[in-house]
Amino acid sequence: MNIFVIRHGETEWSLSGQHTGTTDVSLTDNGRRQAERMRPVLAKQTFALVLVSPLQRARETCDLAGFGENAIVDPGLMEWNYGEYEGLTPQQIEAKSPGWLIFRDGCPGGEKPAQVGARVDQVVGRARAANGDVALFAHGHVLRVLAARWIGLPPRAGQHFLLNTGTLSVLAYYHEIPAVRIWNGHLAG
Numbered sequence: 780m781n782i783f784v785i786r787h788g789e790t791e792w793s794l795s796g797q798h799t800g801t802t803d804v805s806l807t808d809n810g811r812r813q814a815e816r817m818r819p820v821l822a823k824q825t826f827a828l829v830l831v832s833p834l835q836r837a838r839e840t841c842d843l844a845g846f847g848e849n850a851i852v853d854p855g856l857m858e859w860n861y862g863e864y865e866g867l868t869p870q871q872i873e874a875k876s877p878g879w880l881i882f883r884d885g886c887p888g889g890e891k892p893a894q895v896g897a898r899v900d901q902v903v904g905r906a907r908a909a910n911g912d913v914a915l916f917a918h919g920h921v922l923r924v925l926a927a928r929w930i931g932l933p934p935r936a937g938q939h940f941l942l943n944t945g946t947l948s949v950l951a952y953y954h955e956i957p958a959v960r961i962w963n964g965h966l967a968g
Contacts, residue, residue, distance in 0.1 A: 781960065782906050782929070782950040783821065783914040784922050787832075787840040788813035789944040796868045799918075800861040800889065803835045810836070813945025814843035816966040820947065821845060827911025830902065832856035832918060840945075841916040850916065855902040858918035862889025881920060882938040892924070896934035899925040919944070926950065930957045 788810025792799040806814065821844050830853040831841040841850045864872050864886045872879055885891035899921060906913040915925070923937035929950045942948070942963055951960040 781912045784948040785916045786946050787836040793944050797866050798861045798864050800858045800865050806839050814840040817844040826914050828909040829914045831916040837916045855898045856917035859920040860889040862886040882935045892934040895924050899928050
């Protein structure tokens with residue numbers, strides 16, 4: 780069993796470094812190209828389940844990668860709710876709250892790490908029950924928490940999994956032990 784973890788393609792806000800949680804932005808032209816590069820790689824796989832965040836940037840990536848019709852929207856894959864920090868850059872947040880770290884502190888008016896962890900635990904359970912390979916189309920911070928939870932680490936451990944836009948990662952098993960097979964993989968193009 781492999782879990783293909785796909786972060787959506789580039790957006791204007793990912794370029795500017797703005798925290799993009801619930802704001803429903805679309806992909807840039809480059810983000811669309813990133814998503815299209817996934818199509819031939821993912822077309823070689825047979826998926827028992829394809830889940831996608833309800834947000835446009837993830838759904839558009841899923842569609843361009845060739846799975847729009849077969850994907851099931853799963854609210855558990857929504858990006859972190861940044862609350863008062865929505866749309867702000869890390870520098871702007873640092874000015875308001877020196878030393879802030881999302882994976883430790885969460886967001887005022889938004890989600891705490893444990894809340895995001897509980898959401899992704901449900902997605903992980905759904906993926907493990909699928910009896911086959913699974914594809915997940917979602918967002919940077921939520922997928923970093925998902926990777927941590929997959930291998931049994933707390934949500935805070937998501938801080939150790941950097942994840943760029945338009946990347947493909949694979950979670951799997953080493954014998955019976957959940958493991959990371961590929962992380963932050965870029966597709967040439």
